Amino acid sequence: MKVGIRGKLSAVLLGVALVPVGVLGAYGIYRTTVALRRTALEAAQRAAEMKARRVEDFLQTTQEDILFLSLISPVRRLADALGEEDTLGVTRWREVVGNILGTFSQQRKVYRRLIFFDDEGRGLVQVYSDGRQAWLLRGIMDSTLGTSGPLEYNLDVSDSERRKRGKLVASILPKGVLDRVQGGGLEWGEGVALVHPDGEYLAKMGVGFRGKGLREDLPGSAVEKVLSGDAGVTSVGGDIVAYAPVLLFPKSGRKEAGYWVLVERWPEGVMFASAREYRRT
Structure with missing residues (x-):
C-alpha cells in the first residue's frame, strides 16, 4: 500500500510529538554547540589569513623601501x-x-x-x-x-x-616583521610563528612553539597540512592550529615565487569558550 506525502508528513509530526521535550532540548543544545565550535574554527582560520595578509603588506612595503633607497x-x-x-x-x-x-x-x-x-x-x-x-x-x-x-x-x-x-x-x-605585524602582543595561551616551507621556524613568539622546527611541535599529519601552502585549521593535542601562506612577492600572486607560512596556536578551551558556556546554561 502506497503512503502519500501527506501521510508521511503526518507520521513525522506524530513522531516528533512523541519525543520528550528534554530530548529535543538536548538535541538543540548539541546542534548549537556544534555550530559555535564550527564558527570558532572558521574565525581562527580567518584570523590567520588576515595576519598573513598583513605580513604580505609589510613585505611589499619593504620591497618598495629598497627601490626607493636605490634611487x-x-x-x-x-x-x-x-x-x-x-x-x-x-x-x-x-x-x-x-x-x-x-x-x-x-x-x-x-x-x-x-x-x-x-x-x-x-x-x-x-x-x-x-x-x-x-x-x-x-x-x-x-x-x-x-x-x-x-x-x-x-x-x-x-x-x-x-x-x-x-x-x-x-x-x-x-x-622584526613578526614583531611589527603582531603589534599589541598576544592573547592568553596564544602562540604565533613564521615558518619556512621546510618546516624550520623563522620567527616565533608566545606558547606552543618550543622546538627549532614545526616537526618538533606538531605530529606529522598536521605538519603536512600546515606546509601544504594552503590555508586551514586543525586540532592538535588539545590545541587549535590555524595556518595560511604568506607570499614573499605579493604582487606576483604566485606561491611559486616563494612563500612562508603563518601559524597560530590556541588552547581549545580559549577557542571554544563560547560553546562550553552555552552548554552550561
Missing part, C-alpha cells in the same frame, strides 16, 4: 664616483650613504643587513641590525658578516648615465 641622490652620487674612479668622492658618499642606511635600518627594525656592493663585490657600505640596534660597519669592504637571510632583495644601482655600478642588498629579519 636616492646619495646612492646615485656614490655610483657616479665609482664610475669616475673618484676616490675622494667614493669616500665621501660612502659615509653619507652609510648614515642614511643606518638611520633607515634603526627606524624600520626589519632589516638584518643593508649592503651596497660595488661591481667587484666589495661591500662599500654595510649596515647590520639585530632588530633592536643597527650599526654601520666601517673600514671593512672585502668581506661581510654572516650569510644571507631567508629573504633577500637585490637591486642594481646605476650611475647618471644608466651604467650599472653596483647593487643594493637587503636581508629581511623575520622576527
